[in-house]
Amino acid sequence: MTEPLIYELSRPGRTGVDLPDPDVPLSDMPEEWLREELPLPEVSEVDVVRHYLHLSQMNYAVDRGFYPLGSCTMKYNPKVNEVATRLAGFRNLHPYQPEETVQGALYLVYHLQEWLKEIGGFAGVSLQPSAGAHGELAGVLMMRKYHLDRGDTKRRKILIPDSAHGTNPASTTMSGLEVVEIPSDERGNVDLAALEAAMDDTVVGLMLTNPNTLGLFDEHLEEIADLVHRHGALLYGDGANLNALVGIAKPGEMGFDVMHFNLHKTFSTPHGGGGPGSGPVGCVERLVDYLPGPIAAIEPGSEDHPEGPLYVWKMPAKSIGRVKAFYGNFGVMVRAYTYIRMLGAEGLREVAEHAVLNANYLLARLKETYPLPYDRTCMHEFVLAGPPKDLQEKGIHTMDVAKRLIDYGFHPPTVYFPLIVPEALMIEPTETESKETLDAFAEAMLKIVEEGREDPDLLHNAPHTAPVRRLDEVRAARKPILCYTSLA
Amino acid sequence: MRFIPHTEADRQAMLAAIGVESIEELFHDVPKKARAVEFRLPEPLTEMEVLVELNQLAEANAGTHHYACFLGAGAYNHFVPSVVDYVISRGEFYTAYTPYQPEVSQGTLQAIFEYQSMICALTGMEVSNASHYDGATSLAEAVIMALNVHRRRRRKIVLSPAIHPEYRAVVRTYTQGMGLTILGDGETAHQDLEALTDLTPLADLVDGETAMVAVQVPNFFGQMASPQELTRLAEAAHQAGALFTVVVDPISLGLFKPPGEYGADIVVGEGQALGGGLSFGGPYLGFFATRRKQVHKMAGRLVGETVDTEGQRGYVLTLTAREQHIRRARASSNICTNQGLMTIAAAVYMAALGRRGLRRVAELCYHKAHYAAQRIDALSGFQVVGRRPFFKEFVIRTPRPVHEINAYLLDEWEIIGGYDLEQDYPRLTNHMLLAVTEMNSREEIDDLVTALEEATQ
Numbered sequence: 001m002t003e004p005l006i007y008e009l010s011r012p013g014r015t016g017v018d019l020p021d022p023d024v025p026l027s028d029m030p031e032e033w034l035r036e037e038l039p040l041p042e043v044s045e046v047d048v049v050r051h052y053l054h055l056s057q058m059n060y061a062v063d064r065g066f067y068p069l070g071s072c073t074m075k076y077n078p079k080v081n082e083v084a085t086r087l088a089g090f091r092n093l094h095p096y097q098p099e100e101t102v103q104g105a106l107y108l109v110y111h112l113q114e115w116l117k118e119i120g121g122f123a124g125v126s127l128q129p130s131a132g133a134h135g136e137l138a139g140v141l142m143m144r145k146y147h148l149d150r151g152d153t154k155r156r157k158i159l160i161p162d163s164a165h166g167t168n169p170a171s172t173t174m175s176g177l178e179v180v181e182i183p184s185d186e187r188g189n190v191d192l193a194a195l196e197a198a199m200d201d202t203v204v205g206l207m208l209t210n211p212n213t214l215g216l217f218d219e220h221l222e223e224i225a226d227l228v229h230r231h232g233a234l235l236y237g238d239g240a241n242l243n244a245l246v247g248i249a250k251p252g253e254m255g256f257d258v259m260h261f262n263l264h265k266t267f268s269t270p271h272g273g274g275g276p277g278s279g280p281v282g283c284v285e286r287l288v289d290y291l292p293g294p295i296a297a298i299e300p301g302s303e304d305h306p307e308g309p310l311y312v313w314k315m316p317a318k319s320i321g322r323v324k325a326f327y328g329n330f331g332v333m334v335r336a337y338t339y340i341r342m343l344g345a346e347g348l349r350e351v352a353e354h355a356v357l358n359a360n361y362l363l364a365r366l367k368e369t370y371p372l373p374y375d376r377t378c379m380h381e382f383v384l385a386g387p388p389k390d391l392q393e394k395g396i397h398t399m400d401v402a403k404r405l406i407d408y409g410f411h412p413p414t415v416y417f418p419l420i421v422p423e424a425l426m427i428e429p430t431e432t433e434s435k436e437t438l439d440a441f442a443e444a445m446l447k448i449v450e451e452g453r454e455d456p457d458l459l460h461n462a463p464h465t466a467p468v469r470r471l472d473e474v475r476a477a478r479k480p481i482l483c484y485t486s487l488a
Numbered sequence: 489m490r491f492i493p494h495t496e497a498d499r500q501a502m503l504a505a506i507g508v509e510s511i512e513e514l515f516h517d518v519p520k521k522a523r524a525v526e527f528r529l530p531e532p533l534t535e536m537e538v539l540v541e542l543n544q545l546a547e548a549n550a551g552t553h554h555y556a557c558f559l560g561a562g563a564y565n566h567f568v569p570s571v572v573d574y575v576i577s578r579g580e581f582y583t584a585y586t587p588y589q590p591e592v593s594q595g596t597l598q599a600i601f602e603y604q605s606m607i608c609a610l611t612g613m614e615v616s617n618a619s620h621y622d623g624a625t626s627l628a629e630a631v632i633m634a635l636n637v638h639r640r641r642r643r644k645i646v647l648s649p650a651i652h653p654e655y656r657a658v659v660r661t662y663t664q665g666m667g668l669t670i671l672g673d674g675e676t677a678h679q680d681l682e683a684l685t686d687l688t689p690l691a692d693l694v695d696g697e698t699a700m701v702a703v704q705v706p707n708f709f710g711q712m713a714s715p716q717e718l719t720r721l722a723e724a725a726h727q728a729g730a731l732f733t734v735v736v737d738p739i740s741l742g743l744f745k746p747p748g749e750y751g752a753d754i755v756v757g758e759g760q761a762l763g764g765g766l767s768f769g770g771p772y773l774g775f776f777a778t779r780r781k782q783v784h785k786m787a788g789r790l791v792g793e794t795v796d797t798e799g800q801r802g803y804v805l806t807l808t809a810r811e812q813h814i815r816r817a818r819a820s821s822n823i824c825t826n827q828g829l830m831t832i833a834a835a836v837y838m839a840a841l842g843r844r845g846l847r848r849v850a851e852l853c854y855h856k857a858h859y860a861a862q863r864i865d866a867l868s869g870f871q872v873v874g875r876r877p878f879f880k881e882f883v884i885r886t887p888r889p890v891h892e893i894n895a896y897l898l899d900e901w902e903i904i905g906g907y908d909l910e911q912d913y914p915r916l917t918n919h920m921l922l923a924v925t926e927m928n929s930r931e932e933i934d935d936l937v938t939a940l941e942e943a944t945q
Contacts, residue, residue: 002594002800006602006839016840017569019848023930027858030877033715035745038843039609048571048840052599052832056580059595063579069588076491077583080535086573089546092553095563095769097904098894104548105768118528130621130770131825133812137662144665170812170822174632176665179817217517248515249522264825268491272576273596274586274618274789274828276771292661321661325562325624325654325758326769338542342490344532353511354492360514361502377514403591412589417813434493435502461797466591469796473590476794476806480783482615484605485793 001467003054007484010041016048058467059273060411066437068362070381070414070426071165071213073243073265080342081269081335090334095326099312105330106311110296112337116261116280119340119348120239121250124288124316125261126295127280128328132240133167135260135279136207140175141320142258142283142290143205143234149318152201152232159198159206161190163214163418165238168207177204184420188216188374190224199227205234205257211241213418213426214374215359215381225255234258234287242266243355243430244380247348258283267336278332289318294327354431355380358438362429365442369449373421380430386423391452396459398423401448403470406463408444552766554902556932558860560881560923561708561907562623562652563769564761566739566849567926568837572763575836576829586789586825590804591796596828597803601791603835610741610838610846611755612748613777617788619826620774623758624655627702627735628662629776629787629821630754634700634731635666636785636820642699642730649673649684650707651735653912672701677914681874681883684913685709687717691724700754701725704735705747709909709921710857710881711874712740715750722751738762738775740879742850754778763837764830773830784810787821852926853880856933860924863937869944873919881923883909883916887944890920896943903932903939 043051060067067074085091093102113125129135140158147155158172161182169179180198185191190208206228211217218224228235237251237259243266245251251259263269264277271277283291294313302310313327343351356379363382367375370384386398402412402425414426429438452459463469494502499511508514515523533541557565576582580595587593587600600618607616620626631645645668647656656673663670671693676684685707694701701721706712718734725732733754734747739761747755759773760766778786784807792806812819841849857880865872869887884906886893894905906922913919924933 002802003598005598005605006835007605010842015842015845016571017842017845019567019845019852019926022852022855024856024859024933026855027862029743029854030712030714033712033744033877035741035743035749038742038847040606040841040843040846041839042842042844043839045569045571045840048836049574051839052575052836053578055595055599056575056578057595058593058598059580059584060589060592061580062583067585069585072585074585078491080538082577082582083539084542087542087546088553089543089549089551091765091767092551093549093768094552094557094559094565094766094904096559096561096907097550098898101550101898101904102768104545107548108545115529121525130625130827131823133822133824134621134625137822141661141664166812166814166816166819167822167824169817170815170819173817173819174662174665174822176667219517222519245518247527249518250525250527253525254519254522270582270829271585271825272582272827272829273584273593273832275825276621276827276830277825320664322654322657323625323661324622324658324770325652326622326772329770330768331771334542338538341530341533341538341541342535345527345529347490347532348527348529350492354494356514357494357499357502357506357511360506360508364506377517379514379517402589406589406592411592414588432491432493435498463591467594468591468800468802469798471590471796471802471804472794473804473806476792476804477809480790480806481793482604482780482783482790482806483601483608 005484006041006043006051009043009047009051012042014042014044016043016045065409066433066441067411068413068427068429069411070428071240073428073430075268075430076432077268077270078339081338084338085331085334103311106296108337109333110311112333113296115340116282119246120259120282121252122282123285124291125280125282126291126293127333128292129279129281129323130329131275131277132260132262132279133171134323135281136167136171137174138281138292138320138323139236139258139260140171142287143236144175144177145290145320146287147204154202155204157203159203162420163212164207164209165213165240168238188214189218189220192220192223196227199231201232203231203233205236207236207238209238209241211244211379214383215378216374216376217379221254240265241380244352246352247345248352252284258287263332263336268339269332269335276329276332278329289316290320291316292321292323293319351431358429358431358433362427362438362442366445369446381426381428383418383421384425385421386425387452388449391449394456396452396456398425400459400462404448404459404462405444407465410441410444555904557904558906558922558924558936559904561921562758563766564923565766565925565927566761568763568765569840571840572833572836576833581832582829587805590802594802597791599832599835601803603831604791606835606838607775607777610738610746611777612746613755614780615783616775616777617786617790619831620776620788620823621827622772622774623756624658626756626774626776627655628659630733630756631659631663631700632821633785633787637731637782638699642697643667644669644671644697645699646672646690646693646701648690648703649676649679650709651702651704652708655735680915681709685711685876687713687721691721694724694728694730696728698728698730700731700733702733702735706737706740706879709874709883710878711876712744712879715745718750739850739853742846743854759834762834764833771827771830773827773834783807785820788823788826849926853924856928857882857924860933864940867941870940880925881921884920884922886918886920889918893943897939901935901939903936
């Protein structure tokens, strides 16, 4: 099942939108500055609708079924979020409108900042970053500038555990700092001895994902935070895994100095096939002046106005600067506001509780069959070391299990990450999945092992039911075709 | 509980299967002290109640659905055809993740491939990535790419002062740890509009240390530059071995020659105008296109065509060795999540309008903006400033401070006035940047003219 490219549907003279005739006198144009060709497709409105509807049907998505992609928190996206963000009074606002004309929007931004401060245990939050990696870059730049402003210029290194997301070292390099990798111990924690050996007065900070990408809460968090702070360094939190802790504990009170949130993971805003997300950055008191901005604030002196305080934009005093134009992905903020407003503190706590319950339940159902590299209570996700050994000896790998899951109607888990577990299968069920769904997934996982023993090719050739069969990624990279060939 | 389907019986059965008594036991690794906290959040609301609150907040804003809008400066009130929202409201698109499993992500992948193709067509370039966060971060990534093309041996960047001030600010934020020298926009405090928009001084700043020269077309003040002078600047950059980057308004490319025709190596810009809507500044769309020979230095996701085991055409994320999840500290950028759904919106927009529709939108902007400019220029006390041809935005000198005039427009006429240029360019006191798009009717423009006239009386 394939769908032609939109260009292949094009017929000269068609258009999908009629526009009015000019209602003003025409002005001269500088003819020699005008383009001759504009090679866009020419299609009717119904062509556009059917084409993109057909394409949508070739996608798997949370609205279709279980999407246990580890580290991505593919929870259900409430439909009221979509209604809220499309309200005319939100979507039709120009970012440079005078503040007095956008008080409703500023109220929302301000209160979302306040709630994230409370959830994270932080003194300040900026909603400007557009994604987790973007918030991370902001956070690392904040740590860098904090030290520099104190005249502490010899700090050049960021310590990063070997289980970390690839964005951590990439953000560090972008900030002009040096990455030092810290190994994990045999229980999946940061290796304390190695950390201690690496700590000195040239360290900007440690970037820690907790729970980490193995889905494990570091058993030495307090010692780690003490060690980092004792050396004058800062502790960065990668908030990608906040779904395990939201409403349970506050990172800012557990020693984290700065952390990014992922509104598109923890706070139910949709992933959109790769964005738009939102990656707010929060921090403790000593870093608040460095936040990227502008951020929403209450105009001093307006707190007691009878009609309510005046909300304004404000740049933090020593800000690292803007990380994007305007204020952030406002449309995503509206969704997260709606979600938090509907759940409250108790609802958020239940989110984390059920996310952790679901992960441990699935783990219990699978760990007798699939090898488990770290046998501990997991948090919101867990990592298996590929299919059973006898299958691996037959040449059946994690990718084969993943592709076969597609035939059972499930999205595969995250595969081959974290890098420290060979053949990693990283499974995050989230709290929005029922026991029946988890049971069906577990049964499919167990059945696939049996299938592998009987008929390895069934797995090697999977998926059998998807719109396309396995795709040749090597060919795609060797002879890249990156746009419609008749244009190239 | 909302969005959590568990019954009490489910919970008990699951806890028994795990072998624990309570959910709390599962959190034993989290220090007990850390768990003994209170979260002060407002009491939860039902869907019915939350919509009441959100409607009140939405209605506390004065948006372009009620007011005539002549404000642009990087975000524009363009028409969004209904098909755009229809397509991006499909759950199969908006509730999917990044297309890491291509067999079940062909919809997203093919839509992005089509987006890349249309961005190449629009800009006259050979390769487009799958987006950055916005136009400003696209420019910052262009700067970093230029440094990487030169293996970080060149550390000078030349930026035109007529590039959007926030874009230049974002470049500085991104590169603050990289030891760069940014030239070209250091004198904005002392420059008038003629000096700010003159391209010739930029060429003089280029030398063997320069990694990139960047300009904006139309520039922040709405003005175009001739293909000849842009070609000359491109040649000056190339002679010194530097890359030439153009920040561009995609709607202007419905009408004007694309940067690919005057020597651009990188073309970036804000794609919000392509079906994105205003949305108070985001989510928007940073597009990024370049030459094929530099594709390995480009940041961001990229979709390529291939075949499956049966020879059927299909699409995958490709050249991933550039990216953070493979190359970690040596990646071309840290970007992973981008503006995926906004690329689909842009693809639908460009497809629906097509070659004639996009040209028509651009023509309407051009004619309406010129009509508005002529009428305002004829008002006593007002003057259109700058001699260069413009597209849909232009600068006027006002007889009173811009904020006073804007307050009058808003209070008396329900018109959202233009951008006060003095905020960013101290010499441009009483200078307003006005944007006119296809959304502004002649009646609105005539009202604006009358209102401006009244505002001075």
